[in-house]
Structures are given as structure tokens and as C-alpha cells.
Amino acid sequence: MKLSVLKIPLPKIDISKINITQHRRRNNPGEVPGTFFINETALPSKIFVYSYKEDHLEELAANDMADAINFTKNHRGYTHWIDVKGLGSQSVLDFIQKEFDVNPLVMEDIVHTHQRPKNEEYDHFMFVVSRMLELDKGLQLKNEQLSFLLFKDTLISFQEDYDDVLDPVRNRLRKNVNGNIRVLGPSYMLYALMDTVIDHYFTIINRLGDELEIVEDHLYQKPRKQLMYRIQGVKKLMITMRRGSWPERDKLNELLKSTNPLINEEVKLFLRDAYDHSIQIIDLIESMRETATSLLDLYLSLMSNKMNEVMKTLTIISAIFIPLTFIAGIYGMNFAYQDPKTGEILKDNMPELYMHNGYMYVMILMLLIAIAQIWYFARKGWFRD
Amino acid sequence: MKLSVLKIPLPKIDISKINITQHRRRNNPGEVPGTFFINETALPSKIFVYSYKEDHLEELAANDMADAINFTKNHRGYTHWIDVKGLGSQSVLDFIQKEFDVNPLVMEDIVHTHQRPKNEEYDHFMFVVSRMLELDKGLQLKNEQLSFLLFKDTLISFQEDYDDVLDPVRNRLRKNVNGNIRVLGPSYMLYALMDTVIDHYFTIINRLGDELEIVEDHLYQKPRKQLMYRIQGVKKLMITMRRGSWPERDKLNELLKSTNPLINEEVKLFLRDAYDHSIQIIDLIESMRETATSLLDLYLSLMSNKMNEVMKTLTIISAIFIPLTFIAGIYGMNFAYQDPKTGEILKDNMPELYMHNGYMYVMILMLLIAIAQIWYFARKGWFRD
Amino acid sequence: MKLSVLKIPLPKIDISKINITQHRRRNNPGEVPGTFFINETALPSKIFVYSYKEDHLEELAANDMADAINFTKNHRGYTHWIDVKGLGSQSVLDFIQKEFDVNPLVMEDIVHTHQRPKNEEYDHFMFVVSRMLELDKGLQLKNEQLSFLLFKDTLISFQEDYDDVLDPVRNRLRKNVNGNIRVLGPSYMLYALMDTVIDHYFTIINRLGDELEIVEDHLYQKPRKQLMYRIQGVKKLMITMRRGSWPERDKLNELLKSTNPLINEEVKLFLRDAYDHSIQIIDLIESMRETATSLLDLYLSLMSNKMNEVMKTLTIISAIFIPLTFIAGIYGMNFAYQDPKTGEILKDNMPELYMHNGYMYVMILMLLIAIAQIWYFARKGWFRD
Amino acid sequence: MKLSVLKIPLPKIDISKINITQHRRRNNPGEVPGTFFINETALPSKIFVYSYKEDHLEELAANDMADAINFTKNHRGYTHWIDVKGLGSQSVLDFIQKEFDVNPLVMEDIVHTHQRPKNEEYDHFMFVVSRMLELDKGLQLKNEQLSFLLFKDTLISFQEDYDDVLDPVRNRLRKNVNGNIRVLGPSYMLYALMDTVIDHYFTIINRLGDELEIVEDHLYQKPRKQLMYRIQGVKKLMITMRRGSWPERDKLNELLKSTNPLINEEVKLFLRDAYDHSIQIIDLIESMRETATSLLDLYLSLMSNKMNEVMKTLTIISAIFIPLTFIAGIYGMNFAYQDPKTGEILKDNMPELYMHNGYMYVMILMLLIAIAQIWYFARKGWFRD
């Protein structure tokens, strides 16, 4: 009964944990726009500076923005990537806002980490938002905002958390593989980071695709409520990923078409590649949503089949035995053979009971009735399928 | 059995009260366009005037429009926000129409409070409509029209009711936080009011999102009709909110692209922010609609599961006991051992009844039948899941 | 049990009468285009002429088109509205075609009253089609074509029936309320008539909205097949109204953007208002379609709940009594105490029957079984909700 | 029980015959484009030539294309319509290709009769495809390709079959009704033929509309599987018709906007009329699809109602009689009055059996139980609706 397909065990997941920490706007309606109040749960900021030119890379880990700025000023002619992890330090953000002359509305969007992917151009910088998704083993999706400020020589990135998926870029930067990364300036670094984030979507989609495939195999074997919960869980994740992917594509398209000199022309070719990836992602998500929906339909059909089977079992057993029980009931009646008062023989009262072989005849009758019914149900195909 | 999730109690809501007072056109078909007949249930108008410049704010509460106009005329060089609450005073509206030379069709739209959010430009003023939504504890949605007339120095706002969600703006105006509000003229005030209204949508959406999450947790615990009613209630609210949000976005987009000098260029940046918010709202509403729909599907699946379980219980019990009862019925038949007339022994009539241990054998037979059936159902997996 | 909401009685409607006389093309395929054959069921034409200028109005009721034309010729400098009711008089239509030099294809469209709302511009006139809807008490929708020919001084309107919804316009024309109607020429009259027709859509929508609300209240009280029929009826009407509303909007938009001098520039402002109304109508129809669909879903969920409840009742009663009946059946068996042939005591045959209090013990056993089952079902929550 | 509506009998249709001969591409993948291999089932070509000018018409029926060409050459200054019925004669098609210098890709499209309606312009001719639909009595749809080659003086039409729906055009041509047909050249003939084909769509739609109405009436009377099959059949036809109608509209729109001199300017007005018809057809098809879908929903609701009713019947009967049978079972138990060994009176064993009126009391008890249950079910409304 256990087919080979079931050798892939259904990993145990607490479905109630498949939950996307829904991002909520945290400032109150009517607040002064451009104010950013630091969320009390935000982590204190850690600052990592990477200053590099073609043949050289300097790194700094700081807790104080002033140190970081000094570090970059000491490396004139270098390209700088300032990676700010944790958005809990008001002083760091204030420093950046003043030092780089950033519009307060932008700072607000960096801190209120519920923005859709977008791209805004200002006089001397660009503001870009990506959504960094990660999936842990329990199908729990972490949906973090990754914001960028792109200046002439400097890229500043902002993350909510200390963990990220960006290590491959750091490695490439350190190993200086394939030249481009240290040569094409901060817009290439922006591309490299965004592309890494998008590439990670494929990992998540593959993971969910595997989940759906396992669930499907189990569904065909045996439809269970648990499986339906899991499909619902995947669908829920799909809704979130979809909300992120469409604006991601639009953002990349805008960047591609932008004539802003902050975007190196040579980087456009790479952006086109990233744009292609974003379309593939949308495509895969839509296909998987369709697949998830038809799995749910399949589940419902199978449930309905199962119900049918249950009903047929009940009906067959009842239909066979209820009439037989009735016959037995007949011959269990106590109609008297003799009038007890007069002693007169009441010869029409159940003479079968006093026949030779009456019992045998009744048993044979019952058997025939049962056989007839079984034959009827068989002809109707109730025993097949 | 009660999981921790159920510690969040399901708040009691009378679902039949989840009802949006559907706005109806109140004038009769074929009426002269541009006439505005005051609805008899409309509240008498109260007028609040805010005249301000960078370093000064004067307020006036009046019942008479003439007083208000005089007040603004006494404050030349100030920016004026005239807040009209209640649309029941014909004289107030007539006065405004004549004093500011407003097209009667516009006055009609202000009074017939069923307009979609929109933006109309006229020679010397703009007419803007927002929908102000509020949700009370019983999930009752109040859907009020907030109309604006934007002139060079003056913004007039019209509300249906005395309550509103605009106090944060009044506070900012009084406290003069962050400068802009008293400096950027009536178009900034228009922005500030509209943005506050939109921001309130987020509060409502979060509220409904919480509702859906609680309902989902309870659904997984125990699907109940009451939960389905509540999802239907949220869906109903979503339909209304959606009807308001799409034109809201279009309106803000038009304002953004408008070249009308009544809109201060510096305010455009803020309008872009508000436009972003309107897109986020649409986005959230669509996601929640999808979520609500899949919760309904979940409810139906769970109901179908429950039915299946009920049917299985019935079938197992019937299938086991009906045949046993039949056997008991057999041995309850009264076939005679002896022909009462002749006294002949009818040895084929139910000899089992006269066997040593006949009773025992029958009981064992019944037990075996029951065990066989239980084994069969167990193998079919009817006792699991 | 009867809540206050049920005080609104469900009005009796014969659902089979909710039927839209589907308009059919009456000419045969391949016929010469531009021929108009009068439908034999068409009513004979009645002609009403309204000739007016700012301070004067003359009316004429005629059966003969020649009279009508003479009447208008006698009133040079007046604006004329010729209202043709009933399309059954070939002579009237021929006269109009020749007198006003109308393309035969247009005359064909006037007579074949199945046109979608549309707007066609010709050299010296415009041809406009509206759909005039009316709802009678039995939710029967009358879907009449109202065609217009707009000339420089003259507006000719064509109706299928003698009744219409246009009396408010006639009253305004006679009373000369608010000036515009007699001053702005035939294009204003066109607007006034079209707007009155559209305004009547709101009346119908409100009526259907009330219907849905009453049905919803009754649904929550008690789902019945009759209610489902009514929702289906409203949906059916919605399909028809929607078919009319979308092209109505397109038509008004075209008129708004038209640069044809036949449309008075001052009328454009009013057309924008009518255009707004048409959008509101589409909006309301779409919302109501969604509402009707979720009411049907609600009905199905409630039916499924009801079925569940029926099944639970059956299962509880069967599950309790079938085993008990089996036990009673056991002790109704006739296993002999004594071998009738040998008189030997068969002491293992149902000794319970001969025990002191055997009956009592069995009754107590049965009671315990019943209590155990009731406890089990209660724990599963079958008695709640 | 039989309402008047059922007087319209449900015409007997073999649903399995509602089948559209799906057009298949017959050439093999990778074949040389522009080759046309004659399908072996194609009919041999018959050629009909109509050469006409305003006051004269000559007809010829030929089997040989050379004859036809000669005939047209003998009638210089005439307009020619060459109607080729049956696509099975390679020589005829080759002759046309060479004589009129037609691109082989076009000839391929004429022979492979699975093209969508389309319009292709070449240097000296236009290639137009229509789909000619016919519905026989058994709701069998014949979906034939009608291709046109439009030259300066000549229109060639190609049909798959000898039957067509074009006789009305032939009659108008012969009777020369209303002048245009013989005067406006081959592009008017093209219009006339296409319009006749489109007009025939209305006939089919009306036929299917009637079918749906009859089915609906029967559904309300008594939902049956047969009715569901018929709705599915209509839906199937709708899918085919829709596939033809959308490109038909696009084709007509292209023709309307074409500046090709082959299309007579005076014919454009007629094409606009045909374009209008194509929009009406799309509109009707979409409405009917919606109607068919809601009829299927209605069917499912009614089935679910019926199931409910069946279940209620079962539950009521079981719920009433199972407990009563149990009681009867109790008093059918054989607990002994006397210990057969000792003769001791077991006075607690079923003393009811020996009471005066014990039987009466039990019968009254049973009656009360039945009445209580009936009252309970009645209160729950199980006997209503």
C-alpha cells in the first residue's frame, strides 16, 4: 500500500506557524510626515564599511556613524558601501540624514519597514527599496526591508536584522572575482545586492514547489486534512511573495529606463538580466498559485469521493440487512397458534412456524434476497472504483 | 484541547450589524441638475475657521457663514481653513456658493454625499472629494464624505457629521510642529487632511486583519457557522473599502500631475507620499480579499471534513450493529420445535437453539464479525484523521 | 425565534416572472442593410412636438408627421423637441427619413430596438441611443430603446412604448425652472433626457439593493430555496443592467470629447456630470454583483450546515439506539433452557435470563452505554452550534 | 404539479452529439511553408461565377477554372464574384494561384481550414477569412472556413462545403434590390457576404438562448442530470463561438481603418454596421456564458437541496422509529418470570409484562415519543420548504 513515493516522508510542520509577520504601519494617522519614530523593538545599528578600488579593499566595523564617515573620507577615490544593520539607533540615522542631505520623507520610509519595492530619484541620490525574503525550516517567511541610498561614490544599505542573504556578494567583493564588482562603481554594487536578493526568491520558490509536489504525492495516496492545511499555507506564502514581486519588476524596469547618471551605463546590461529574473519569478509564482488552487480542488474532489465511498458502505450494509432483519422480526412475532381461552386452533396465524423445514426456507429466502441485492449493487458498479 | 491560541477570545459581534449604510442618491430622477435639496436628516452646520500664518493662529467657531467670512477678511495675508461640519443649513451653503462663486453642480455634489473620490478643476478653484471611513467596535463602518474647495488662500472642507478623524491635523496646526503646515498654504492643508484620512484606512485594515487572524485561529480549532458569518462580514467591508480606494488613488495621481497653480509645487513631494500610501492600501485590501476568500474555502473544506467524520461514525456503528442485530433477530424467531398438532419433532427448525453452548457460539460469531469489520475499517484508515 | 428583522416581510414575487424580454434581431440574415421592416407588434406612432424659446413654449400632439413638421416650420427661431412614441407607423418614419435626410442604416437601427447605447456622428446630425430601463413591482424589467436624432435646432426622440420616465423633463420644460432648459438648445434637451434615463437606473439599483438586504436578513434567519431563487433573479437583472451601463459610459465619454458643433459647449459641463453618474452606476452594479455572489456562497454554506445538522441528528439517534436495540435483540433470542428432547438443562444458554435482577442489570448496562455515547458526542461538540 | 411552462416540451437531443468538429492542422510539423496538400476528405471543387454590372447579371456554373476565367474575360467592365465550393481540386487552386499571382502561404491558409478570422493585405489583393457557423437540429455546430481573395474587379470566395448560408445575397444580387449590391464593386460583395455570415450568428445565439430558457424553466420544475448535460453542451458551443467572434471583430475593425483602395470608401459605412453587429454578438455571447454558468450553479444548489430533502426524510423516519423499535425490543426480551430450576418468582424481571394494561401503557409511551419528535422536527422547520 505504501508506494515508493511515500518514501519521501511528509516533513512535520506546525501549520499554525506558517505566518508572515504582516508589516504594519506603525506611525499614527495624521502624524507629521517626515518624522521617523524608531520602533522600540528595532535592533541597535551596526555599521560595516567596505571601501574598495580595483586593487584594494578596506573594511571597517563601527557602531558610530561618525567613525564610518571619517573612514570613507580617508579613502578618497575609493567606492564605498556602507551597510547599516539594525534600525534602532536614532543618532546613526540622524547623522546620515544630515551628512548626506537626505529628505526626511525618505528617512521615514527607511524606518517604517513596510514599503513596497520602489525606486525614487532625487537631485543628488536615488532611493531604492527591495524586500529580502527568507524561509526557515518551518515554512516561516521572514520578510525584511532592504533599503538603498545610492550616491555618486557611495552606496548605503539599511537592513532590519543582523542576518542577511548577502554574503555571496561580500565574498565576491573580497575575492575580486571577475573584475566588475570593484570597477563599475556603487551602481554595480546596488545591482549585485538586489540581484542576490532576487536570486534568493528562486530558492524559496523551489522549496515551496517541492512542498507542493510532496503534498500532491501524498494527496493521491490518501487525502488528509493536514495536507489541505499545508496547501493553504503555501498559498498564503504565495500571496506575500506575489505582493513583493510585481513592484520589484516595475522597479527594475524603471531603473533600466532611467537616464540618471548615478546608474553606470555598463550596469544596465546586468540590470536587464535582473529584470529577466524578476519576470521569471512572477511567472513561477503565478504557475504555482494555479497549481496550489488545483491541488485544493483535487483535495475537495477526493474528499467527496471518500464521502461517497463511506455512504456506499453504509447503504450496502443497511440495504442488505434491514430487510432481512425485518423478515426475522416477522417470525419473531408471537401470534398464537391456539386461542388460549377456547383452545381453538388459529390455523392462519403464522403456519410457517409449524412447517417442516420452515426455518430452512426462510434462511434460503434471506440468502436469495441478499444475493439479489449484491448483484444489483455490483451491476450499478458500487463495488468498483 | 484548548490551545494557547484560543486565549484570544473571539470578541462578540452582532454580525447582522456589520452593515454599511449604503449611500443612496437622494434627489429624484430628472430633477434640475445643480439643485441641492438639503436632506432632512442632515445636521445643522457648525463652522470652524482657522486663520494662520507662520507665527500666528486664530480660531473661530461660528454658526453663521457671514461671521466666518468677516473673520477671514479681517485676517488678510493669512491662510484660512474653514471647516463646515453638518450639511443641514441651506443658508450656509447658499452663502458659500455666492461668496466664492461656486458652480451649482459642485454644491450639489457636496450635499449629495455619495460621490466617489474625485478631483475637478475649475477656473478659480479645485473641488476634491475624499471618503472618510471609521470603524466602531461592532465592526460597523461609518462612510462619510469629506469635500474640499481649494481657493488661492482658503480651503473649505465639508463634513456630514460633527465627529471626524482630523484632530491630529488640528493639533499639528496649533503646535506648529515641523514648520510646513503653516507655511505651505492651503494646498498643504488639503494634503494634510487627505493624508490623515488615508492613514486612518491603515488602522481599519489592521483591525480587519486582526479579525481575520483570530477567525483563522478559531477555524483551525473548530469550524463554526459564526466564524463564517464573520468572514462574510469582513468581505462585505472590503467591498466598500475597495470601492473607495481605487478612485482615491486615481484622484491623488491626477493631483500629482496637475499643473494647476493652486497646488504648491513643494506640496507635490508630499502628495507623492500620499499616493504611495493609497497604492499600499489597495495592495493590502486585495491581499485581504484573497485571504478572506481562502478562509471561506477553508471553512467549507472543514465543514466537508466534519460531515465526513459524522458519516463515518454513523456508518461504523450501523455497519457493525445492523448485521449483529440481524443475527439476534434470527434466533428470536419462533419456529416450533414440535408440530403442536401432531407433536412431531421438527428437527430442522432452529436446532441451534437446543444445542449445548449454542448461545456461546452465537456470541462468539458476533464478536468475530464485529472484529472483522473494525479491522476492515481500520485498514481503510477510517479511524485516523 | 422571530427577530425584529423579520418584521420586514419577504414580498411575494413570482420568480419565474423575473425575466427580461431579451431583445432579438428581427430581420433575417442577409437582408438588404438599411431596410427597416416594421415589427407587427410595434405600436402606432404618436407624435408630440415641443417648440420653445426662452419665454415661450408651444406643444402639439399629432398622429401625422406632416402636421408636426408644419408646426415646427411655423415656429422659426424656436428649439424643437419632437417626441415619437411607438414605432409602428411606416409613413411617419419614412417622412422623417426623407425630410431630415437620414441614412437608412440609422432608421434601421431606430426600428430594430436591440441596439447598445452608442453615438454616431453624421454630416448634419448625430444619432444617439440610450436604453430606458423600468422595473415593475414583480421585479420585471422593461428594457426599452430610446433613440435620438440631434439636428441644429431640433431633437427627435423615438420610444417603443407610450409610457416613459421622462415626465420630470417635460415638467421642467413647462415650468422653465432654472433657465437652462429653454436656453441651451437641443443638445441640452438631449442631455436632460439621457440624464433622466440614467438617474432612473439609480432607482432600480436601490430597489434591487433593498431586495438583496431583505433576502440577506432572511437568509441569516433561515436559508430557503426561495431566497436562492431571488438572489438568482437579482443576478439576472444585474447582467442586463451591466450590458447597458458600460456602453452608456463609453457613449457619454465620446459625447464629452466630441468637437461636433451640434453639442453646445456649455452643455459639456452637464455631460461630465452625467458621465460621473454612469461611472457610479457601473460601480454600484459591480459591487452588487459581488454582493449577490457572496450571498449565494452564504446560502450554499448554510445549506451545507443544515445538512450537517440533519446528519448529526440521524447519527446521534442511530448511534445510541442501534447498539441498545442489538442488546435487546440478544435477550430476545430463544435459546432453550432445557433440551426439549432429553430435558437436560443447558445451563450455558442465556443464564442471564434466569438471574435475579437480570432485567435490571441489562437496563442499567443500556443506560450506561447511552450516557457514554452522549458524553462522547458532547465532547466532540456535536450538540453545540 | 405540471405548470404551464412545461407545455414547452424539452426537445430530445443526444447530448453526446453536441460536438464541434475541432479543426486540426493537417500538415506535418516542419513541412515546407507555402505547400498546400489537399486533404483527402475535401470535396471536389465546383465553381460558380457571377459577373454583373448595374443593369446586367450573367451566371456560370463550371467545374474547370479555365472556363471561369474565360467567362470573366468575356465580360470586361463587369464585377466578378467567383464562388469556389469544395477545396478538393488541386488543379483549380493551382490555376487560381498562378492566374492571380497569389502568395503560396495564402493558398496554404485557404486549404488548411483552421484559420481564425483575419485580414491580410498584399500588394495587389487582400486575403480575408471568416468562420461560417451553422447549427443543425441536434445542436450540432458546423464550423466552416469561408476565405476571400479581393482583387480590383473580382472577389473569389472559398468554401469547404457545397451548402452555405449565403443564398440571401445571391437573391439580392439577382433581384438587384436597393441598387448598392451591383454598383459598389467587389468590396461591397465582400461586405455583403461577411455580414450575412455574421447575421447568421444571431440566429444561432437566439437558438441557444431559447435552449437555455427552456432548460431554466425545467430546472425550476425539477432538476435533472439531463438538464445539466444540456447546459454543458451550450457552454461548449459558446466556447467555440467566442473563439470566432473576438478575431471577427478585430478583422472588421482593421478593414474599417484600412486605407487600401481595394475597399470602396462608400462600403466603410456598411462595414461600421457589420462591426457594430460583431460587438453585439460578443456581448450576447458573454452574457449567455454568464447565464449558463449561473444555471449550472443553480443546478448544483438544487441538487444540494434535493439531497437535503432526502436526508431529512431518512432522518425523520429513522429518528422516530429506531427508538420505538428499541422499546419494542425491550419487551421482546425473554427474561424469565420464574427461575426454571427453583420455580422462584423473579419479580423484578420485567414486571411490566404482567401488569394490567401494560401493553396499552407502552403503546401510549411510544405514541408520545413519536409526537414529541414530530413536534421537535416541525419546530426546526424540517417539514417546511
Place this chain on the structure above:
Amino acid sequence: MKLSVLKIPLPKIDISKINITQHRRRNNPGEVPGTFFINETALPSKIFVYSYKEDHLEELAANDMADAINFTKNHRGYTHWIDVKGLGSQSVLDFIQKEFDVNPLVMEDIVHTHQRPKNEEYDHFMFVVSRMLELDKGLQLKNEQLSFLLFKDTLISFQEDYDDVLDPVRNRLRKNVNGNIRVLGPSYMLYALMDTVIDHYFTIINRLGDELEIVEDHLYQKPRKQLMYRIQGVKKLMITMRRGSWPERDKLNELLKSTNPLINEEVKLFLRDAYDHSIQIIDLIESMRETATSLLDLYLSLMSNKMNEVMKTLTIISAIFIPLTFIAGIYGMNFAYQDPKTGEILKDNMPELYMHNGYMYVMILMLLIAIAQIWYFARKGWFRD
């Protein structure tokens, strides 16, 4: 019972094998873009060179790219098609990249065979991707990437596998049928290969269409779970084909509109034909998706009908026999005729048992009850349909 339609046997397919090897991105997120790591499962490359001019064709099969390039260099003035089968040889790909100066991002896309159909133009070449689909007997879809590099004189194609569907093109090239293929240069060869691939889609669609038709016939005969699985399988394939077809159409449209001199103008006409085919494919796929969906609906309706039938069987049998069994139970009660203690006659205890013909009367009563019920069910139509 077996209709002729069932003579077409349902081919046995293991549904769990209807599985599209989902293409996965194989490189890790954050990898250097433009690197192509050869998948370890990729086949070693085989190279086939076709050098041809109008009257001559030379072929070469090589394993080494250098040989292939030499071969083409020895045939100056010829057109070259280099067919690379298997993407497992790094050296071959590196050689091509350097020899033809191809952007590394393009090489990456060739090796990562999960690209959507697309068309990218570079300075001196075009990069085109098609998806080559093949369906084996078990409805297993092989979804291979076919990439093209189009240069001035040379077309290079890349396939994942040694098998393909391109033999018809090779045959035409060898036989030089119809001239064009050797004359119109590499862009015609590109067209010919792409068109062959697309033409193969029709074969697959026809195959799936047949499958759906067979399944439908079987469904009407007898709905079975297996049939539902097969419809699901076809739907799954449809999702994949659709994902390939839409971008295929866009790609062909771009090529059509491209002004790149690499595309021969004379080839455009053929590309238009291929574009037409791609639209027909999309059209067929959408129709088949609709058909598959309505077959699933049909399956569910039929299942619901079947359940109804099962329930009716159960209800009829139970409803008839349960009351009869109750009556038999009544007369099986042991109410005593005589008080055993006093010998008093208890004349009200079941006097029926001692009546003349009591048994007969009861049997007749039972018969009447059964007849009444059967009549009732017949009137309700439970025995029909």
C-alpha cells in the same frame, strides 16, 4: 450499457508520471553573473555543421569546435548552421564565446536552460530562445531549451539533448525543396527551426485534445476518480504549455518588428505566418483550459448525482423497512395473556395475537404501508432519473 463510444479504450497512463521536469535555476544566489557552470548531468556536446549555398550542401559531424570552425572557414560564401547538441562540454562553449565574441551573460542563459522564450539584440548578433516540447506516450512532457545565436552568415543552435523534432528541416535542407531554405540565409534557417518547434505544439495540443475527448466520453458513461486524475494531468500540462506560449508570441512579434539587418526582409513574411501560428496555439490552449475546467465541474456534478442516488437507495429501503420492522417488533413483545401469579386473564394485553387472522391483518397492514411509501417516493420522482 456499453455504448459505441467506449470502444475507444481508455489508454492506461500512470498519472503520477504526468510530471514536468520543472526547470530549476542551478546556480547559487549571489553568484558572479556571466559565469556558466556546466551542470554535471549535462550531456557532452556533439557538433553538426551544415554549410550550404543554393546548389550545394556540405555536412560535418564533429566533437571539437575548432574542427567545425575550420570547416566553415573552408566554405566561404556559404551559409552555415552549426547545431550543438548537449551542453556538457565547457571547451566547446568557451571556444564559441571567444571565437564569436559573445557576451558571457548570453552564454550563461544558454547553459542555464530555464529561460523563457525571448529575443535579445546585440551589436553583431541576435540571441533567440525557444522552448522545444515533446510528449511521450505516458503524457510525459519533455521541455527542452533551444537557443540560437544568429550572425551574419552563421546560425548556431544549442540543444540540451541529442533527440529533437528538427529532422523535417534537415530533410528539406538536404532535398532543397522549394528553394527558399538554401537561398534566404541564416535568418530563414532560424525561422524554419522555430516554426518546426511551434508546429510541434499543435501535435501536442491535438494529443491532449483527444485525451480530453476520450475522458469526456467516459465521464458521461461512468464518472470515476481515475478520469478526474487525468483531467488534472492535462491541466497541469496546459499550465506549462501556456507559460511557454505567451512569451513565444511576444518574441515572434519582436522579431517581426525588428529592423535589425540580420533578419532578411523576405523572411518577415514567413515570420508573420509563424506569429499567426503562435496566436492559434495560445487560443487553443485557452480553449482547452476552459474545457478541462468544465470537465472537472462536470465530474463534480456527476459525483454529487451519484451520491444523491446512493442516498436515495438508502433512504427508500430504510424508510420502507424500518417502520415495518417496528410493527413486527411490537408483535414480538411478550406481554402476558394471563397473570402468571393469579391466572387472571389480562385481556387488554395484545389481544391481536389471539384474533382469528391477526397475522393476516398485520401482514396486510405492512403491505399497505409499504405501498403507500413507494407511491409517495414515486410521486416525488425518486425512482426517475
